[in-house]
Amino acid sequence: MTRTANHNAQKLIAPLRRPIARLLQELVRTNSVAAPPGGNETPAQRVLQQFLREQGLRPELYDTAFIQESGSPLVRKNRTYAGRKNLSARVRGRGMGKSLVINGHMDTVPAGIAPWSRSPWSGQSKDGRIHGLGSFDMKGGLVAGAAVVCALERAQIRPGGDVIFESVVDEEWGGGGGTIAARLRGGGAAACVIPEGTQLEIYRATRGGFVVDLVSDAGDPSAYFSRAEVVSPAIPMGRLLTWVEELGRKRSRVRARGAYAEFPDPAPVQVLAVESNRLGPEAPLSVPSRATVRVYMQFLPQEDVDAVIAATRKELERFCARDAFFRKYPIRWQPLIGGPLYGHELPLDHPWTRCMADSAKAVLGRRPPITGAPYPCDAGLMHRDFEIPTLLFGPCGAGAHNPDEYVELDSVIRTAEVLLTAAMTWSGC
Ligand SMILES: [Zn+2]
Structure with missing residues (x-):
């Protein structure tokens, strides 16, 4: 079954190679940055909608704001959704x-403050790579997913079960709003694949994540240039960073099983930013009265995430109690996006994992590694909260959430072929 489906898949995807490449470039050139509480996904969703229409599909573009009145406890309260549209195309x-x-997901992170060697929205094609913000995370995978429903439609193939392609909003920054809207509106499915960048590997698990700002306010700006003692959190912040380092060491000893068993640092703790005063000419010579450390913790799928966070917070309180400065000026615990994201893990011998592995092998000529994702994403939501067995499989590239991001076009096409093979096999073509 898989071999026939594979043969068909490569033939069915071949005529779409150029249109898909052009679509990817156009999507990269269309700004779809999300910056909480909002996001600017809709112009890019319209580009995708137009493409799908030209391929004979009838995609639905719909506003996601209805989730705010849905009563779903999954919806984040600190986001705005009016005007942010999901796209969905179903092959019945x-x-x-x-x-x-x-x-x-159609949203991208902002371009960041580090310089790019070309515009983040260049969409330039060079040496087999498409360059730009969101090319790898995840417009490359997104167009591969679009290619699947286009190929089915062009060939007038009626699968056994529905194949639904959806392009959602609000995935970056752990919002999940687009996927929640898609499920509340479109219902469930027997399986899900998210073509995030995976280097053509199968990720059967994702990690949980939590970002918290640790804020210290101390000192009196009006006391500067006085004989009073200068109080500032700048130097004590060094001790807090040492505490974060120790937290990371402790977390690196968490025992990883399953998809993360081989990871050298399975539950990483990262410092994403340290901010205290500025170095530019706009900042006069003075001491800062605020210092902030942004900490990003990740969690294994089987961990009790809420318990780990609660214990970490307690540990921080104990650290403050032991430190004369932080006893006087306690650190504020300020979660960046609200509650944590939770990971997930699909068994190696699950029928969907086996179907994807067979499909990838048929297309790529080798069995791809089956491992865990080095990041959290909407998969946790899909799998845990909507009970849809979920895998990740997507193209090769680099630079996600960083300058000079790119995706390799050949791998986008391979992704489309693997996904189409898997879709046809799974849904019984
Ligand atoms: Zn992503």
């Missing part, structure tokens, strides 16, 4: 097979 099955949802 014959009602006699398993359904599949191919889910990707």
